[in-house]
């Protein structure tokens with residue numbers, strides 16, 4: 776894989792119930808800063824989103840936030856970022872995150888995280904891109920989702936090839952090594968078709 780310049784991270788706008796997951800988000804922010812990789816994320820100050828942004832910035836990294844104007848209040852935009860883009864809609868946010876990232880990483884989160892992660896994987900399934908996607912099953916958090924995907928394959932609503940749409944790692948510490956081994960994208964991304 777070519778050196779990554781930026782990674783989009785999907786994660787919770789809540790901190791969740793398990794401190795280990797919040798710690799992991801902060802640790803991943805430090806990994807990004809140490810590797811000189813720009814964090815692209817949803818631009819909020821709340822939850823794991825805020826924790827990873829702060830940890831990246833504190834460690835000297837670069838952070839780009841992309842937030843829809845209507846979420847200003849709910850997610851409380853982060854004002855200390857390297858760059859903050861306030862956009863008109865959720866769709867524009869997703870498209871810009873897609874365009875600006877070389878790879879995607881899903882940390883623990885809620886329904887929004889799930890939506891963003893599944894969407895980027897289904898875009899890959901449709902051949903709209905082949906940028907790497909890493910699902911971080913930190914402390915087993917995404918086990919039920921992985922079980923659901925197995926169930927879908929068992930019932931033949933997807934072929935076993937769907938397992939190759941993402942790399943699953945057990946810890947944030949394994950993300951950058953996994954991406955270093957991932958093949959470089961071989962098809963041009965098609966943001967115009969999203």
Ligand code: AMP
Pocket residue numbers: 786787788789817819846850865884885886887888889890891
């Ligand atoms: P959550 O995982 O629900 O805490 O949300 C994480 C991020 O996903 C937040 O930035 C939300 O704004 C975003 N989000 C929530 N719902 C959606 C959705 N339907 N589509 C895209 N992003 C969403």
